[in-house]
Amino acid sequence: MRGRAHLRGLAAAGAEAGALVWRSAPGGVSGYLLITLAEATVPIATAWLMKTVLDRVTMTDDPVAGPAAALVAAGLAAAALPGIGTYLRDQAGRAAGVLATDRLFAATERQVGLRRFEDPGFLDRLRLAQEATATAGYLVDALCGTARGALSLTGFLVSLLVVSPPMTGLVLLAAVPALVAELLLSRSRAAMQWATERTHRREYFYSGLLTDVEAATEIRLFGVGAFLRARMMSERERGNRAEQRMSRRELAVQGGLTALSGAVAGGGLWWAIAAARRGTLSAGDVTMFVAAVAGVQTALNLLTSSIATAHGRLLVFTHYVAVTRAEPDLPSAVEGDAPPLRGCVEFQDVWFRYSDDHPWVLRGVDLTIPHGRAVALVGLNGAGKSTLVKLLCRMYDPTRGRILWDGVDLRDMPPRALRERISAVFQDHMNYDMTARENIALGDLRALDRPDAVRGAAVRAGIHDKLAGMPHGYDTLLTRMFFSEADKEDAETGVVPSGGQWQRLALARAFVRDGRDLMILDEPSSGLDPEAEHEVHAQMRLHRSGRTSLLISHRLSAVRDADLIAILDGGRVAELGSHETLLAAGGRYARLFRLQAAGYQEAPPPGEDVG
Numbered sequence: 323m324r325g326r327a328h329l330r331g332l333a334a335a336g337a338e339a340g341a342l343v344w345r346s347a348p349g350g351v352s353g354y355l356l357i358t359l360a361e362a363t364v365p366i367a368t369a370w371l372m373k374t375v376l377d378r379v380t381m382t383d384d385p386v387a388g389p390a391a392a393l394v395a396a397g398l399a400a401a402a403l404p405g406i407g408t409y410l411r412d413q414a415g416r417a418a419g420v421l422a423t424d425r426l427f428a429a430t431e432r433q434v435g436l437r438r439f440e441d442p443g444f445l446d447r448l449r450l451a452q453e454a455t456a457t458a459g460y461l462v463d464a465l466c467g468t469a470r471g472a473l474s475l476t477g478f479l480v481s482l483l484v485v486s487p488p489m490t491g492l493v494l495l496a497a498v499p500a501l502v503a504e505l506l507l508s509r510s511r512a513a514m515q516w517a518t519e520r521t522h523r524r525e526y527f528y529s530g531l532l533t534d535v536e537a538a539t540e541i542r543l544f545g546v547g548a549f550l551r552a553r554m555m556s557e558r559e560r561g562n563r564a565e566q567r568m569s570r571r572e573l574a575v576q577g578g579l580t581a582l583s584g585a586v587a588g589g590g591l592w593w594a595i596a597a598a599r600r601g602t603l604s605a606g607d608v609t610m611f612v613a614a615v616a617g618v619q620t621a622l623n624l625l626t627s628s629i630a631t632a633h634g635r636l637l638v639f640t641h642y643v644a645v646t647r648a649e650p651d652l653p654s655a656v657e658g659d660a661p662p663l664r665g666c667v668e669f670q671d672v673w674f675r676y677s678d679d680h681p682w683v684l685r686g687v688d689l690t691i692p693h694g695r696a697v698a699l700v701g702l703n704g705a706g707k708s709t710l711v712k713l714l715c716r717m718y719d720p721t722r723g724r725i726l727w728d729g730v731d732l733r734d735m736p737p738r739a740l741r742e743r744i745s746a747v748f749q750d751h752m753n754y755d756m757t758a759r760e761n762i763a764l765g766d767l768r769a770l771d772r773p774d775a776v777r778g779a780a781v782r783a784g785i786h787d788k789l790a791g792m793p794h795g796y797d798t799l800l801t802r803m804f805f806s807e808a809d810k811e812d813a814e815t816g817v818v819p820s821g822g823q824w825q826r827l828a829l830a831r832a833f834v835r836d837g838r839d840l841m842i843l844d845e846p847s848s849g850l851d852p853e854a855e856h857e858v859h860a861q862m863r864l865h866r867s868g869r870t871s872l873l874i875s876h877r878l879s880a881v882r883d884a885d886l887i888a889i890l891d892g893g894r895v896a897e898l899g900s901h902e903t904l905l906a907a908g909g910r911y912a913r914l915f916r917l918q919a920a921g922y923q924e925a926p927p928p929g930e931d932v933g
């Protein structure tokens with residue numbers, strides 16, 4: 323059963339790879355197939371021409387000019403064809419790689435939530451799938467190699483059959499163990515690749531850390547470079563040990579196979595010479611025999627190694643097929659619209675945990691965000707505030723309960739349409755190594771052609787003056803990781819913003835997405851200086867008024883003027899009300915607020931009563 327499923331998987335991968343390569347480069351593939359055919363027939367033709375020339379020279383007076391000229395032409399073709407074949411194969415390989423990569427990344431985009439990207443199994447598959455995109459075109463090479471091997475094998479076997487039927491049988495028998503052994507080897511190579519995939523990912527993680535400019539400061543200060551390097555090397559060695567075991571096995575098997583084919587060829591030659599001495603074979607027959615045995619063995623080698631390569635590549639390609647055909651992580655409507663928010667967003671008894679093995683993060687959250695109101699969410703570290711935001715953007719679905727958008731369950735809306743209605747600054751916002759304009763316009767790509775929109779958002783986020791004053795203004799690269807060749811000598815190429823400036827850029831990105839129904843601000847000002855924070859909050863208050871927003875902040879001074887403040891504790895909304903009512907209630911919020919406010923009071927002079 324497992325074997326049949328395995329074969330079905332391989333066949334599906336083969337069909338998909340074939341269709342992909344054909345679609346990307348039909349001309350190149352056709353040309354390569356023709357070259358393959360020619361390459362398969364040339365050695366057979368050469369052997370027959372050689373026999374004809376020799377027999378005519380030694381036994382008849384027939385003219386040899388014709389066959390000799392054909393022999394020369396065959397030699398020329400044998401020399402020229404591989405180069406042309408390689409060129410066509412590489413062309414087809416590149417074209418197939420482009421199409422496969424595009425399809426792979428389009429497929430990962432169909433994963434609308436975050437779950438798959440937190441699943442190590444999926445990440446392993448994804449990396450192997452990326453590897454498969456690079457070699458998709460070369461699958462054709464392996465398949466053509468198989469066809470070429472099969473063709474020339476048939477040709478030589480027929481030729482050998484004419485000279486010696488028993489020898490033909492013996493050569494064929496010797497081929498069976500070679501074929502089986504190569505297939506088993508390629509299967510265990512693919513299994514080894516799968517087993518060591520996590521090792522490779524960990525190694526890339528450590529090597530990425532060691533070359534990442536953001537990690538460099540901590541790594542140098544804490545002096546942990548050698549420690550991380552040792553970890554990277556130990557992952558490499560673990561991978562190498564598995565590879566080495568595999569290589570040893572391959573060496574042993576291939577050594578045995580070479581000995582077998584040597585014995586068959588040697589025995590055959592001995593017999594052919596003896597037969598020629600007895601006069602049963604002509605000189606041409608002996609040449610033909612030697613060429614046929616060598617040809618059969620070369621074709622067999624090509625056939626077995628091509629089948630093994632195709633098998634191994636198909637096994638890797640099955641990961642590509644699995645990723646591109648993976649069901650979306652969230653069941654979601656594809657068609658439809660998300661209606662503009664008129665009433666409220668409502669969390670109804672929302673429970674959530676990241677997986678069955680994780681503890682509950684939310685345990686029955688009930689919360690209403692009314693249209694046109696500013697709601698603030700407050701809670702200790704790990705209370706689940708950012709998780710709640712991710713559920714609201716439908717990066718995950720609640721484990722139990724539901725979230726309603728004007729009464730419609732988020733599960734019934736296409737995620738893309740829902741997200742069109744939301745703008746956000748996330749706590750772990752991105753810093754893009756792109757230009758300032760692109761960093762802002764990624765919030766709404768239409769702004770790429772609307773400089774006023776980008777500028778307006780930057781003004782509101784308080785970053786316009788900084789951006790306008792940079793060497794190329796808004797077109798300055800906000801990174802020193804890349805530069806164009808023309809700018810190589812330019813010391814002003816690339817500007818690296820500070821942490822607070824990046825945060826303002828993230829805010830501008832959210833602001834450029836103007837006119838959305840809901841604005842989410844998850845710790846939007848944690849990195850700003852007090853003056854900037856004050857300014858930004860004033861801007862946000864202005865922006866918020868009359869709009870629906872959800873603000874998360876540990877700075878309670880920033881949330882005090884929200885219409886409603888919800889305290890998240892123990893996975894539920896523990897308190898809800900305005901700043902004044904919550905202070906008067908004297909609960910958790912009041913305690914946190916007083917604690918923070920006390921930090922801003924001047925310390926009383928020594929001896930003065932604090933009470």
Ligand SMILES: Nc1ncnc2c1ncn2[C@@H]1O[C@H](COP(=O)(O)OP(=O)(O)OP(=O)(O)O)[C@@H](O)[C@H]1O
Binds near residue numbers: 703708710749
């Ligand atoms: N992707 C994840 N997989 C598993 N657990 C997670 C994941 N993200 C967060 N958690 C866990 O969920 C809990 C809530 O995290 P969350 O980030 O929502 O808290 P928070 O209230 O935003 O905290 P903070 O104030 O520190 O930002 C934490 O215990 C955290 O470890």
